[in-house]
Amino acid sequence: MEKRKKIGLLLLAVIGITVALIWGVRIQEMKNENTENLADEEKNDDLKGTTIASVILLEDQTEKVMQTAMRVTAEKYGATVIEGQSGGELERETRLLSDYMEQGVDAICIYPVSPTGSLAGLENAAKQGIDIYSVDLSMESKWLTGYCEANxxxxxxxxxxxxxxxxxxxxxxxxxxxxxxxxxxxxxxxxxxxxxxxxxxxxxxxxxxxxxxxxxxxxxxxxxxxxxxxxxxxxxxxxxxxxxxxxxxxxxxxxxxxxxxxxxxxxxxxxxxxxxxxxxxxxxxxQDPVQLGERSMENLCRYLMGKDYESEIVIPGILLSRSRPGEARDYIETMRQILEQGKK
Incomplete structure (x- = not known):
């Protein structure tokens, strides 16, 4: 029994080290690649004259990074982006959608308040010819262009x-x-x-x-x-x-x-x-806010341009721990860089 226990603990240690290494690589990828992707990809004007609204729930750092990734991604195709925030309130979300319909936006990339409560307002917008892509919440409806969510x-x-x-x-x-x-x-x-x-x-x-x-x-x-x-x-x-x-x-x-x-x-x-x-x-x-923002908007833009796109995306999470402080500091530095990039 004692021998089995030691083997079990050894296996757990190996698994733990493997997971830590994987996430260390993931954070380094975010640091070296994601900011480059947002800044350095060749721009074009395929969506010039197209207006896209991006809507998040809360104005915390994570969602601001996600919204920045959305905006930079859409702007590289020449689209104009209008940014909104619902505060997690259905009534406020409904008002935003109503405003966007009046303004004649072409598409909305939105983190919905609720998979059920948000349906009516979003479906109404879709019936007005607005393309909807859901961020961080799967909503399977025929009128939905697609969704990208964290697991x-x-x-x-x-x-x-x-x-x-x-x-x-x-x-x-x-x-x-x-x-x-x-x-x-x-x-x-x-x-x-x-x-x-x-x-x-x-x-x-x-x-x-x-x-x-x-x-x-x-x-x-x-x-x-x-x-x-x-x-x-x-x-x-x-x-x-x-x-x-x-x-x-x-x-x-x-x-x-x-x-x-x-x-x-x-x-x-x-x-x-x-x-x-x-x-x-x-x-x-x-969540990985860069991937959520970038991939959701990228696929919405591809749809608007008539190109192949992904309609169902699920992204794994990220883990930071006290035992690996360097990774935590790198992650925050990456978030700062993206927010700064969004101001340019």
Missing amino acids: QYNIGQMVGKKCAEYIRENFPDRKPKTAIIQFSALLPDTSKSRTRGFLSMTQSLIDVVQDVDAWDASTSTPIVKEVLDANPDLDMIFCANEGGTVGAVMAVQNAGLKIPVFGIDITEQLVNMMLDDDNILQALGG
């Missing part, structure tokens, strides 16, 4: 796998009491997929003592404080989005505790928290 379940799995390694090393003899911070009221499907992915790797290793909704940093800090107060013996926290992760780390810091946090979404603020000496935030999983 949210996979992102949760990646964080869960890293968390499982942490548990085996730091809680070898018991299941750590764990709180889960979701954002179900904001984006129920995405929150569920990420959390299910995380639990697929950790459920047998943890004891979930509380599962709450808190997705905005300003409100999640007091909510996580309540969780800490209600569970003085809490061992660990998993957060399914950026705001929840920021709030959880701040709540743990404010309480003077050292409870490890595992989060989803990658921003400069969160990476800095992960690299902090306080040893609270251990790992972050996230």
Whole structure:
């Protein structure tokens, strides 16, 4: 039995090293290739006179990078890009779509608020002759040109796998009491997929003592404080989005505790928290905003030009961890470069 256990641990170590090397290469590719792709590809005027609206949910760093990648990609074909942000609100999204129809845009590349709630407004726009390409959310409808999405379940799995390694090393003899911070009221499907992915790797290793909704940093800090107060013996926290992760780390810091946090979404603020000496935030999983923005807009543009294009794209996630600080710093530098490039 002891021999089998050692072999199992050896295999886990080999797998862990392999995954780390793969993601190290991926981040280096982003640094060396994606910014070059956005800047250096030969431009043409195939879409001159074409207006495309790009719509994101939130104005966080990740989505700004995604929207910048959309704009730069469309502009290389001579298209004019109008940028919007729904704030995750269906009513606001509907107003934006109405405005775009009045303005006579030719196409919309959009991160929809909901796979069900957004359908009516988008279908109405499609009936007006506007081509729709969905970003980061699969929506299978006949009128949809296509979609490019991140594998949210996979992102949760990646964080869960890293968390499982942490548990085996730091809680070898018991299941750590764990709180889960979701954002179900904001984006129920995405929150569920990420959390299910995380639990697929950790459920047998943890004891979930509380599962709450808190997705905005300003409100999640007091909510996580309540969780800490209600569970003085809490061992660990998993957060399914950026705001929840920021709030959880701040709540743990404010309480003077050292409870490890595992989060989803990658921003400069969160990476800095992960690299902090306080040893609270251990790992972050996230989407590849460059690929999401670039490939969705690229394929929408190809469709508008009458060329072959991809209508169903699923992109794997990215994992950054405290144990590999160089990769985390490289990732943030890449995001900064793309945002700067978008200002040119």
